[in-house]
Amino acid sequence: MERRKLIGTGVGLAVLPVLWALREVTGGAGKDPWHTDTAPLEQAFPLLGPLTDAKWVSSRDNDRDLPSPELVISGLARLAPGKLTELTATYPFVSEGPTEDFTSWFEKPLKGQGPKDPRWISSKDLDRDGSGYRTNLWFDSRGDSVRFWALNPYGY
Numbered sequence: 001m002e003r004r005k006l007i008g009t010g011v012g013l014a015v016l017p018v019l020w021a022l023r024e025v026t027g028g029a030g031k032d033p034w035h036t037d038t039a040p041l042e043q044a045f046p047l048l049g050p051l052t053d054a055k056w057v058s059s060r061d062n063d064r065d066l067p068s069p070e071l072v073i074s075g076l077a078r079l080a081p082g083k084l085t086e087l088t089a090t091y092p093f094v095s096e097g098p099t100e101d102f103t104s105w106f107e108k109p110l111k112g113q114g115p116k117d118p119r120w121i122s123s124k125d126l127d128r129d130g131s132g133y134r135t136n137l138w139f140d141s142r143g144d145s146v147r148f149w150a151l152n153p154y155g156y
Helices: 002-025 039-044 083-090 105-110
Strands: 051-058 072-079 120-122 128-130 133-140 145-151
Touching: 039 051, 039 072, 051 105, 072 105
Parallel strands: none
Antiparallel strands: 051 072, 072 145, 120 133, 128 133, 133 145
């Protein structure tokens, strides 16, 4: 009987760090409900170069019983100074922005975030659309902000 208690306690103590880590990654108590790390975004969107700030969410960050089978990331980031000027000199852009303001269930933490009164522009040359993946990028022409939505951004 004592051995079972000892094993049960050991298993319980081993699970606590895992649960804490998951809570921290998905926006635990006292944290913003979004990610702020830029490295995954720089990997997903290499043409944007280094990013200086980000707020983003993933369809796999949730408190639902069944996580999304496909990975979708959505959010906002700040480009390095001068990067938007470089992109607009290289690619054709049109005045076009997202049709809705973060409406998916996992995007709710981002609702109302982002630049005030943005003037969105986009380039079809920077967007991607293929079998099983899609990326849309919108840039605020008055600043260095980019809004993104990507389905399977890493190709899986």
